[in-house]
Amino acid sequence: MKIELKSIKYAAFSSEETNCYSATLYINGKKIGTVGNDGHGGPDRFHGDHAAFAEADAWCKANLPRWQMNDESFETDLEMRCGQLVDEWLVARDLKTALRTKVLMRNPVDGLIYQVKHRGRVQATAKTIEERHPGATILNTLPFEEALTLYRAAASS
Template sequence: MKIELKSIKHAAFASQETECYSASLWVDGKKIGTVSNEGHGGCDSFHGDWEAYRKADEWCKANLPKWSLNADTDETHDTDLEMRCGELLSDWLTARDLKRAMGKKILFRKPDGNVYEIAHKGQKDAAIAMIQRDHPKAEILNTMPLEDALAIYRTIGAA
């Protein structure tokens, strides 16, 4: 089952205990409604086709990895549709932040595993050439497919 959030609106200024957002919820290519959270710590709200929501929720519980609050316990919980929406929102925010960072900077990872950044000041190609010259083994996130760059970006805790 393909679950997506589209038309995401995020209000960082209003996010307190939870993310304040609204989005269209799509399941298998069909919009089933809207999901939102006011950012004050409560559950997400859903408006739309409740039967489709229930089916997607059951699918998530049956097919997505279980999670635990504490690694020292055997107690696990189902990943429900609300949690999946939270994961999708988090992924969207991380991708947005990476794209913004790459718009102003060149991000690269050296063989030591650390990620560095330099402002390119409108001279992307020159900055990339300089990094390649000075650090030939560096991986330049700006030149990678987005998914590959995101995998590295997530490891630095920048998101």
């Protein structure tokens, strides 16, 4: 089952215990409604086709990996999956923002991502970094999905 969020609107200023967001929820390419959270720690709210939502929720619980917190295991329901999708969207948005003004380098020694402002000189900055750090991976030169995979890996370590 393909679960997607589109037209995501995120409000960092209002995100306290949870992400404050609203989005359109698509299941297998079909819009089933809108989902969102006020950012104060409560559950997500859903408006739309409740039968399709219940079906997707049941699918998530049966097919997605369980998650752990404080030595307890929980099912991944549709609400949790939507939260994960918002988190993934935020990381991708942050990477896009960083790539506009900085050259991002993955250090082969520690696996961390370092940033250097390029001041409009992306190629020259990347070349200097490659000379000073042989073996470094320049994220700006990679396809976006590949750069995103490295960026996520470094963020989770």
